[in-house]
Amino acid sequence: MRLLFLTDNFPPEVNAPATRTFEHCLEWVRQGVSVTVITCAPNFPQGKVYPGYRNRLWQEEEMEGIRVIRVWSYIAPNAGFYRRVIDFVSFCGCAFVASLFVRTDLIVATSPQFFTAVAGYLASVCKRKPWVMEVRDLWPISIKAVGAVSGKARVLSRLEHLELFLYRSARKVIVVTHSFKKNIAERGIPPEKITVVTNGVHLEQFRARPQDAALVEKLGLSGKFVVGYLGTFGLAHKLVFILRCAPKVAANVHFLLVGDGAKRQQLEGLVAKHQLTNVTILPVVPKAEVARYLSVIDVALVNLRKSRTFRTVIPSKIFENAAMGKPILLGVQGESQAIIERYGAGRCFRPEDEVDFLRQLRKLSEDPVLYARCQANCAALAAAYDRKTLALEMLGALREVVT
Known part of the structure; x- marks a missing residue:
């Protein structure tokens, strides 16, 4: 089978969408599928092209058997609604044109920004090939939840009409949570058309290991109970709330935030303003270094702002940290929350509830029996979300479309 995958995030970018797509495609290549990915020059989240790449109309490379075509797009930082929309639309147009030159049996286009899915739909019409929409986020509902479309109700309404049109036109819709399936089905899409393939973890890459002693010394973390966050500093992640709690934790607790995004400058400003000596903020690290940085933390922070919309999501960092x-x-x-509680792999606090956050953090940092039990339970959680198994499940769903 020949498969064309459209995505605006792909390695060397290290965010969750890029990782999911790459690891799925890699497994499909191992299963004998010919995979071509159309993406853009790597630039997320800073909005700056990575070293070694250029923002050109067409450039090709091969990554572990995957043919990767990178096309031009208007590059903007992960901030500012209209500039991001121009970014999305420009990639949609260029990806569509590039798709016309790729032979394929099936087209897959992935959100969260569904202008990529528009390119998939257009390619499907012009090439007369079936297409599948992968939904990693309920966009545009999620951008409303973070306030990115405040005062733009008409724009949001039109985007939601486009969203439903794309669901109807796709041969199959693949979502990452059962809540997503329920949401889409309740809006008129047949449930049998929707397949759930959750996020997961590459167990060969992420596994329990001793702390990296050199990194502990370099970062001055010896003797500290480290609460770590590796990921995007975005509007949805409410890391400002975490820093407001930082002065109120025990003396041995230290926060390590590694990443970049729209809120980075504000976070750094808060650290400087309040002289938060128990907070370290570092830039994005390469994917190959992520496990090394995770090794030095004691507890993994997974945090989103308070919103009913985010009750439907499952952040992928849950699985990588559990595997470690x-x-x-x-x-x-x-x-x-249901996953964490089902496996007993940690503690849950109410979003943006300072008292509850400090209470649950104290339990993990001061109760060694509880900590050891949660740590042991992490292995079972990770094993249940093995990326290889999930990739094969998705491949099976894709093959149903072309048979």
């Missing part, structure tokens, strides 16, 4: 044996300190309600 790091108990989860979760500030997300809904399906994510």
Whole structure:
């Protein structure tokens, strides 16, 4: 089978969408599928093209058997509604044109920004090939939840009409949570058309290991109970709330935030203003270095702002941290909370509730029996979300479309 995958995030970018797509495609290549990915020059989240790449109309490379075509797009930082929309639309147009030159049996286009899915739909019409929409986020509902479309109700309404049109036109819709399936089905899409393939973890890459002693010394973390966050500093993640709690934790607790995004400058400003000596903020690290940085933390922070919309999501960092044996300190309600509680792999606090956050953090940092139990339970959680198994499940769903 020949498969064309359209995505605006792909390695060397290290965010969750890029990782999911790459690891799925890699497994499909191992299963004998010919995979071509159309993406853009890597630039997320800073909005700057990575070293070694240029923002050109067409450039090709091969990554572990995957043919990767990178096309031009208007590049903007992960901030500012209209500039981001121009970014999305420009990639949609260029990806569509590039798709016309790729032979394929099936087209897959992935959100969260569904202008990529528009390119998939257009390619399907012109090439007369079936297409599948992968939904990693309920966009545009999620951008409303973070206030990115405040005062733009007409724009949001039109985007939601486009969203439903795309669901109807796709041969199959693949979503990452059961809550997503329920939401889409309740809006008129046949449930049998929707397949759930959750996020997961590459167990060969992420596994329990001793702390990296050199990194502990370099970062001055010796003797500290480290609460770690590796990911995007975005509007949805409410890390400002975490820093407001930082002065109120025990003396041995230290926060390590590694990443970049729209809120980075504000976070750094808060650290400087309040002289938060128990907070370290570092830039994005390469994917190959992520496990090394995770090794030095004691608890993994997974936090989103308070919103009913986010009760439907399952942040992928849950699985990587669990595979490393790091108990989860979760500030997300809904399906994510159910997973943590089902496996006993950490503690959950109510989003943006300072008292509850400090209470649950104290339990993990001061109760060694609880900590050890959560740490042991992380292995079972990670094993249940093995990326290889999930990739094969998705491949099976894709093959149903072309048979």
